[in-house]
Amino acid sequence: MIYLDHAATTRTAPEAVEAMLPYFTEYYGNAGSIYGLGSASKKAVIRAKQTIAQSLGAEPNEIYFTAGGTESDNWALKAAYDTFRDKGKHIITSKIEHHAVLHTCEYLEKQGAEVTYLDVDEDGMVDVEQLKRSIRPDTILVSVMYANNEIGTLQPIKEIGEIAAEHDILFHTDAVQAYGQIPIDVADCHIDMLSASGHKLGGPKGVGFLYISKNVRLRSFIHGGRQERGRRAGTENVPGIVGFEAAANRAMRMMEEKAEYVTRLRDYLISRIEQEIPQVKLNGHRSMRLPGNVNFSFPGVEGESMLIMLDMKGICASSGSACTSGSIDPSHVLLAIGLSPELARGSLRMTLGEDNTMEEMDIVAKELVRIVEKIVKQS
Numbered sequence: 001m002i003y004l005d006h007a008a009t010t011r012t013a014p015e016a017v018e019a020m021l022p023y024f025t026e027y028y029g030n031a032g033s034i035y036g037l038g039s040a041s042k043k044a045v046i047r048a049k050q051t052i053a054q055s056l057g058a059e060p061n062e063i064y065f066t067a068g069g070t071e072s073d074n075w076a077l078k079a080a081y082d083t084f085r086d087k088g089k090h091i092i093t094s095k096i097e098h099h100a101v102l103h104t105c106e107y108l109e110k111q112g113a114e115v116t117y118l119d120v121d122e123d124g125m126v127d128v129e130q131l132k133r134s135i136r137p138d139t140i141l142v143s144v145m146y147a148n149n150e151i152g153t154l155q156p157i158k159e160i161g162e163i164a165a166e167h168d169i170l171f172h173t174d175a176v177q178a179y180g181q182i183p184i185d186v187a188d189c190h191i192d193m194l195s196a197s198g199h200k201l202g203g204p205k206g207v208g209f210l211y212i213s214k215n216v217r218l219r220s221f222i223h224g225g226r227q228e229r230g231r232r233a234g235t236e237n238v239p240g241i242v243g244f245e246a247a248a249n250r251a252m253r254m255m256e257e258k259a260e261y262v263t264r265l266r267d268y269l270i271s272r273i274e275q276e277i278p279q280v281k282l283n284g285h286r287s288m289r290l291p292g293n294v295n296f297s298f299p300g301v302e303g304e305s306m307l308i309m310l311d312m313k314g315i316c317a318s319s320g321s322a323c324t325s326g327s328i329d330p331s332h333v334l335l336a337i338g339l340s341p342e343l344a345r346g347s348l349r350m351t352l353g354e355d356n357t358m359e360e361m362d363i364v365a366k367e368l369v370r371i372v373e374k375i376v377k378q379s
């Protein structure tokens with residue numbers, strides 16, 4: 001099997017599994033209990049916050065564990081609106097956000113929010129001038145993702161953060177695809193809130209965090225016990241948190257080396273496809289791009305057919321975003337960068353990880369050439 005869907009999820013790293021196991025069987029105490037067994041769990045959570053805070057240039061008490069990227073995005077947006085709606089009801093986001101942000105914005109619109117969805121250019125880059133023009137006296141929040149999950153484009157986060165800060169507007173970024181892949185510094189980029197998820201970087205599924213700057217007092221999201229300082233109640237997912245920490249540690253340690261290696265695989269695969277398959281179109285920015293992201297449109301070819309034929313060869317890839325596959329709607333991201341619905345349906349995303357090899361890239365390129373020829377001949 002050749003796994004090329006690391007943007008959908010990753011294999012849990014052996015270090016993460018190993019770190020988690022004792023917290024199921026041995027140190028299973030409730031982190032809120034005062035006896036020794038409980039304090040072992042509590043210590044593990046405190047240590048995980050220190051590790052993660054350090055990886056972002058944040059402080060441990062600014063890290064709140066959640067059940068993943070979707071919850072973190074929901075919390076950031078809903079609580080920001082809930083907390084600051086008296087100040088204003090205008091939110092600015094982009095047209096290429098993950099559905100965890102976009103569908104939350106749609107929900108907030110029903111609650112009375114007004115949302116501006118920024119355009120992106122043909123590379124998927126947010127228009128910073130349009131952002132400046134969109135700011136109103138009642139704008140309370142800007143939410144723009146760090147890196148796009150479909151086309152890999154990296155946004156000018158520091159510039160966006162500076163603009164938001166100048167206007168005293170909260171800035172949230174969905175960094176689920178970026179965290180652990182590229183360096184992030186929340187202070188340098190004026191980020192007030194940041195979402196991340198464990199399973200995208202070699203951690204377990206169902207655990208993530210929301211960074212909330214200590215300067216921001218958001219309302220609680222999940223009401224209940226006093227966990228996470230009362231802002232996100234519920235018994236801590238200690239094994240998940242420990243697994244996330246191990247994965248984050250590993251990702252930070254390997255980051256430079258991994259990014260270099262995966263970028264080399266990416267650029268090789270891109271150049272082979274461009275050389276050997278006529279009329280393909282690379283989606284996303286050529287250089288301001290996640291190390292592992294390859295996304296192409298193949299004119300006259302159905303993405304779903306390619307996926308099925310790749311699967312028969314043991315190759316796992318995705319067409320558009322995983323959340324939309326299974327439905328025939330073309331990806332909102334590909335439409336936003338100006339693709340026709342037909343071309344958007346003929347797109348293929350391959351996201352690489354450190355376990356992939358150059359040999360696999362050769363196999364994938366060869367199979368793709370065959371598959372595209374076959375589909376074109378049949379039609």
Ligand SMILES: *Cc1c(COP(=O)(O)O)cnc(C)c1O
Pocket residue numbers: 007008067068069070071073098100145147148149174175176177197198199200206208
């Ligand atoms: C995967 C993903 C999410 C959702 O994270 P979960 O932990 O799966 O809920 C949110 N945003 C982006 C950009 C993602 O890639």
